[in-house]
Every structure is written in structure tokens, then in C-alpha cells.
Amino acid sequence: MSRKDFNGASAGADYALRRGQSHPTVKCARIGCGLQSCMREVPFRTEDAALLDRSTLVRNFERGEEIFSEGDSSAGLYCVRSGVVLLTYKDALRADKAVRMVGPSDLMGYRSLFAEEPHGTSAEALTACHVCFFAKNVILRLADNYPVFSRMLFRELARDKGLRRARFMREPHLPIRIRFADFLRVMEQRYGVDEGDGGVCVQLPIMRRQIASVLSARPESVARAITELEREGLAVFDGRRVSIPDPGELYRIVDGGTVAADSGTLT
Amino acid sequence: MSRKDFNGASAGADYALRRGQSHPTVKCARIGCGLQSCMREVPFRTEDAALLDRSTLVRNFERGEEIFSEGDSSAGLYCVRSGVVLLTYKDALRADKAVRMVGPSDLMGYRSLFAEEPHGTSAEALTACHVCFFAKNVILRLADNYPVFSRMLFRELARDKGLRRARFMREPHLPIRIRFADFLRVMEQRYGVDEGDGGVCVQLPIMRRQIASVLSARPESVARAITELEREGLAVFDGRRVSIPDPGELYRIVDGGTVAADSGTLT
DNA sequence: CGTACCGTTGAGGTGAGTCAAAGTAAGTGG
DNA sequence: CCACTTACTTTGACTCACCTCAACGGTACG
Numbered sequence: 001m002s003r004k005d006f007n008g009a010s011a012g013a014d015y016a017l018r019r020g021q022s023h024p025t026v027k028c029a030r031i032g033c034g035l036q037s038c039m040r041e042v043p044f045r046t047e048d049a050a051l052l053d054r055s056t057l058v059r060n061f062e063r064g065e066e067i068f069s070e071g072d073s074s075a076g077l078y079c080v081r082s083g084v085v086l087l088t089y090k091d092a093l094r095a096d097k098a099v100r101m102v103g104p105s106d107l108m109g110y111r112s113l114f115a116e117e118p119h120g121t122s123a124e125a126l127t128a129c130h131v132c133f134f135a136k137n138v139i140l141r142l143a144d145n146y147p148v149f150s151r152m153l154f155r156e157l158a159r160d161k162g163l164r165r166a167r168f169m170r171e172p173h174l175p176i177r178i179r180f181a182d183f184l185r186v187m188e189q190r191y192g193v194d195e196g197d198g199g200v201c202v203q204l205p206i207m208r209r210q211i212a213s214v215l216s217a218r219p220e221s222v223a224r225a226i227t228e229l230e231r232e233g234l235a236v237f238d239g240r241r242v243s244i245p246d247p248g249e250l251y252r253i254v255d256g257g258t259v260a261a262d263s264g265t266l267t
Numbered sequence: 268m269s270r271k272d273f274n275g276a277s278a279g280a281d282y283a284l285r286r287g288q289s290h291p292t293v294k295c296a297r298i299g300c301g302l303q304s305c306m307r308e309v310p311f312r313t314e315d316a317a318l319l320d321r322s323t324l325v326r327n328f329e330r331g332e333e334i335f336s337e338g339d340s341s342a343g344l345y346c347v348r349s350g351v352v353l354l355t356y357k358d359a360l361r362a363d364k365a366v367r368m369v370g371p372s373d374l375m376g377y378r379s380l381f382a383e384e385p386h387g388t389s390a391e392a393l394t395a396c397h398v399c400f401f402a403k404n405v406i407l408r409l410a411d412n413y414p415v416f417s418r419m420l421f422r423e424l425a426r427d428k429g430l431r432r433a434r435f436m437r438e439p440h441l442p443i444r445i446r447f448a449d450f451l452r453v454m455e456q457r458y459g460v461d462e463g464d465g466g467v468c469v470q471l472p473i474m475r476r477q478i479a480s481v482l483s484a485r486p487e488s489v490a491r492a493i494t495e496l497e498r499e500g501l502a503v504f505d506g507r508r509v510s511i512p513d514p515g516e517l518y519r520i521v522d523g524g525t526v527a528a529d530s531g532t533l534t
Numbered sequence: 535c536g537t538a539c540c541g542t543t544g545a546g547g548t549g550a551g552t553c554a555a556a557g558t559a560a561g562t563g564g
Numbered sequence: 565c566c567a568c569t570t571a572c573t574t575t576g577a578c579t580c581a582c583c584t585c586a587a588c589g590g591t592a593c594g
Contacts, residue, residue: 091438092445092521114418115425144414151411154421158382171358173439173483175549178359208573216440221550223574254359442581475541488582490542
């Protein structure tokens with residue numbers, strides 16, 4: 001896996017901070033991503049908005065490229081514009097353990113940034129993707145100067161809109177069936193297309209091995225889960241293309257256990 | 268499990284905020300816990316320090332009592348002064364899943380506070396404990412008014428000094444042996460007493476069932492791990508009292524896998 | 535002395551990992 | 565266009581760590 005750094009961004013931001021330049025008419029065009037909605041509500045002074053815009057970088061990464069690496073010191077805040085990024089760390093057995101999937105408009109790298117500690121995870125591009133980068137000193141400066149921005153930023157982080165909330169990441173002890181079904185649900189919410197007849201079609205952005213990695217499982221186990229779901233008629237797989245005739249029924253696998261264990265089997 | 272609320276604190280803080288009272292000479296005596304070191308470095312105005320002090324509550328909880336519950340809205344920030352608290356949530360099968368152990372000077376309840384969302388976990392006292400409470404509006408107000416405080420607070424949260432970093436919580440897929448050994452290491456760091464001969468003695472604050480809960484395992488499995496460690500002479504158990512003759516050797520179980528998997532077996 | 539809970543041990547079942555091999559898709563060069 | 569390579573996916577057989585169920589010993593407490 002090759003590597004591209006965002007060093008230019010940091011240097012540029014330092015420069016801008018030192019100069020104290022002011023660009024009255026610049027709009028934060030490049031700052032899309034998850035921060036966008038925040039930004040709009042924050043009454044940035046013109047020069048700060050310009051600074052933010054000027055010190056922001058966008059880079060492209062190929063599949064397999066590393067965006068940052070476990071142990072690196074934090075250079076700033078990352079935001080995925082398109083594609084899928086996987087955050088992993090090396091566990092006690094030196095195996096890659098998935099922590100979180102990051103998709104369009106999700107942030108990453110913030111823990112390290114605010115903890116002032118090295119990255120605890122590596123970020124690998126699971127697909128080709130665009131990544132937006134905000135230099136550390138700029139983000140921290142704005143957070144200090146705009147309590148509203150600070151509050152919004154941390155609210156977003158605490159809520160963690162990303163794919164992390166998914167059960168398949170939080171509960172590796174659940175059977176693979178459930179974790180995989182939950183994975184499909186998350187994928188469908190982000191990439192699903194209605195088929196009109198109540199069914200949904202999803203083009204999975206990643207391949208089996210990566211799905212396995214995300215589920216903390218083996219590719220073979222994923223394959224078995226797939227054949228099982230197909231045998232039950234809950235989904236039809238054609239490569240990375242998944243057709244789900246009745247999403248509700250499929251997702252009942254995920255929530256169904258809850259109801260069944262709580263109040264007996266419901267039909 | 269019974270329940271005590273901190274409602275008094277919120278109300279008191281509201282009152283203090285409305286009145287805008289000023290107590291020039293009051294020191295933040297009650298604000299110990301993990302925030303203490305932060306507080307000292309923050310140049311609070313006297314009235315704000317007094318407000319913080321006045322709106323802070325300390326409560327005692329018995330073993331098994333619930334401090335807050337999954338689904339409750341956030342009332343503020345909690346800090347454990349003594350004892351052990353376990354944060355859990357109901358997983359898809361309605362089983363309690365441990366998220367984090369919270370010990371003396373650790374914070375809890377902050378995610379919910381900053382996300383402005385209901386608590387995602389329940390906090391149960393594993394032992395009798397003292398818990399310190401800071402009302403929501405006070406914390407948020409101070410965070411807005413003192414960027415330094417805000418930054419420090421979030422740095423602490425991001426670093427999460429608590430017991431969460433432990434492998435036994437983060438890596439439930441590792442063998443119970445390793446998770447339990449890591450658990451012992453964490454317990455020893457916090458509760459261990461040197462025995463002079465290089466050995467360490469730990470009085471575990473919690474019982475087997477709770478250990479199992481923390482490890483995402485069954486009490487029987489914990490018992491088996493214990494007998495195994497005793498058979499190998501790595502530790503001697505007498506109820507909740509553990510004697511570890513050579514900590515280094517025990518903890519090699521935790522890190523040993525790393526080395527072995529990386530560069531072959533070392534002797 | 536019985537009840538209740540905790541902790542330990544044994545027997546048996548099972549989900550998922552491992553290993554091995556065959557099937558499939560996608561490029562590559564002649 | 566076809567052989568060939570390469571990587572990805574699926575299936576089967578086997579193994580194993582942990583869970584489940586059940587029984588038993590120890591201790592506290594009424």
C-alpha cells in the first residue's frame with residue numbers, strides 16, 4: 001500500500017495563519033462533507049472562512065492506499081467525500097481489526113486530533129475515494145474562537161453519524177448471520193436503490209474479503225451467510241449486486257432476536 | 268435495582284445561573300475526580316468556579332444500584348470518586364453487553380451530554396461507590412466560555428483514561444485466556460499491592476459473574492481460565508484475592524501472542 | 535438447619551475458524 | 565479470439581474454543 005501525505009495542507013495553513021490574510025469574498029466552497037451543515041450555521045468572520053477554505057485539501061486515493069497509519073501523529077481532520085474507508089488497528093495477535101467504516105461526509109481522525117495523541121487506527125481506502133483534509137491548527141483555532149463551532153463539531157463527533165453505530169461493528173459476539181444482515185441494512189441505507197415493487201437493490205462498494213474484515217469474520221463465513229440468506233429467499237446475490245425483495249423481513253433478523261428473547265416468539 | 272436521581276443538581280444549577288450569584292472566596296473543593304487537573308489550569312472567574320462548586324453533587328450508590336439508564340436523557344456529567352461502575356447496553360438479543368468499566372476519577376455520561384441524545388448505556392454500580400455529578404447546563408456554559416476548558420475536557424474524553432483501552436474490552440474475539448490476563452493487568456494497575464518479592468497482590472473489586480460480563484463471557488469460562496492460570500503457576504486465587512508471583516510472566520500472555528505471531532516463538 | 539447465592543467442575547453441543555480444493559471472473563499477452 | 569495467469573469466491577471436511585446444561589461444594593444469613 002502506497003501512501004500520500006497531506007503535508008502541504010499543514011504548511012499552507014501555517015503560512016496563512018502567520019500572514020493573517022483576509023479574503024472578504026471567498027466562500028467555503030471546498031468544505032463540503034459532514035462539516036458543511038455545521039459551517040453554515042456558524043457565523044465565521046470572513047477571514048476565518050477564507051482561512052479554512054484556503055487550508056483545505058482534497059486528495060484522491062486508489063483502492064488499497066493508506067490515508068493515515070496507526071502510530072502517525074495527527075495532522076488534522078479528515079472527511080470522506082466519496083468512496084469507503086476502513087479504520088483498523090492491529091490487535092494483540094497483529095491481525096487487522098476493523099473499528100469503523102467511513103463513508104461520504106463522515107469524519108475521521110478526530111480522536112487523535114483532540115487527544116493530541118498518535119492515530120490509534122490506520123485508514124485504508126476500500127474503494128477509490130476522495131478525501132478532504134482540514135489542517136489541525138486551523139480546526140483547533142476555529143474551535144477555540146467559535147464556541148458554537150466547537151459545540152457543533154463535538155456534537156457531530158459524539159453522535160458519530162458514520163457507519164459505526166451499526167451492530168455488526170459493535171457486537172462481534174453476535175452470530176455472523178445477524179451481523180451480516182445488519183451490514184446489509186447499513187449498506188442499503190447508504191447505497192440502496194428502490195426497485196418499485198417494495199424491493200431494494202444495493203451495489204456493494206466492497207468485496208467479500210473486505211466485508212469479512214469489517215465483520216471481524218472470515219471470507220468463507222461471509223460466503224456461507226450469503227448462501228444461507230439466499231436459501232431462505234431473503235436476498236439474491238449476483239457478485240456485488242444484492243437484491244432484497246422484502247427489506248423488512250431481512251432486517252427482522254437483526255431486530256427479531258430482540259423481540260423473541262423479550263416477549264416470546266411473535267408471528 | 269433501585270435508582271437515585273441527581274435532579275436536585277440540575278435544579279440547583281438553574282437557580283444559580285438565574286441568580287448570577289458570586290462567591291469570591293469559594294474553591295472548587297468538591298470537584299475532584301478526573302476534572303481536577305483540568306480545573307486547576309483553567310483561569311475560571313471566581314463566580315464561575317463557585318457556580319461549578321455549588322451545582323456539583325456527590326452521591327453514594329450500593330452495589331447493583333443503577334446510576335443512569337439506557338434511554339434516559341442526559342442530565343450532566345458523572346465522575347466516579349470511588350468504586351467501580353459498569354456501563355452496559357442491551358444488545359440485539361437483549362443481553363447486557365459491557366462497554367466500559369469506570370473507576371475512580373473516570374468520567375462517564377459525556378457522550379450523551381455532548382451528543383444531546385439519550386444515554387446509550389446504563390451505568391450500574393458493581394461495588395458501593397461515590398459518584399460526583401456536574402449539571403449539564405453548567406458544564407456546557409463553562410465549555411462555551413472557556414475554550415481552554417473545552418479543549419482540555421475534550422482531550423481528556425478523547426484520551427479516555429479509563430479502563431476502556433484495555434484489550435479485554437476492545438477485542439472480544441481474542442481467547443478468554445488472553446482477555447482475562449489483560450483484565451488482571453488492568454485491575455493490578457489500579458488495585459494492586461506490591462508484595463516485596465516482586466509479586467503483586469490484587470483484591471478484585473468485583474465477583475466472577477461481573478468479571479464474565481466485562482469479558483463478554485460466561486462465569487464458567489472465567490472459572491476455567493482461573494484454574495488454567497493456577498495450574499500453570501501464573502497466579503493464585505483465593506476468592507477475590509489474587510496473588511501474582513511474576514506479573515511480567517502473566518502479562519506475557521497478553522503481549523506474547525503479538526511477538527510470537529510477528530517474529531516466531533521467542534524463549 | 536434450610537435457603538440462597540456464589541463458584542467450580544464435568545459432559546455434550548455448536549458456531550465459526552482452518553485447511554484444502556474447485557469454480558468463477560477479470561486481466562494479459564500472443 | 566483464445567490460452568494463460570491471477571485474484572476472488574464458494575463449498576466441503578475437520579477442528580476447537582466457548583456456550584449450555586446440570587450437578588456439587590462452599591459460605592453467608594435468616
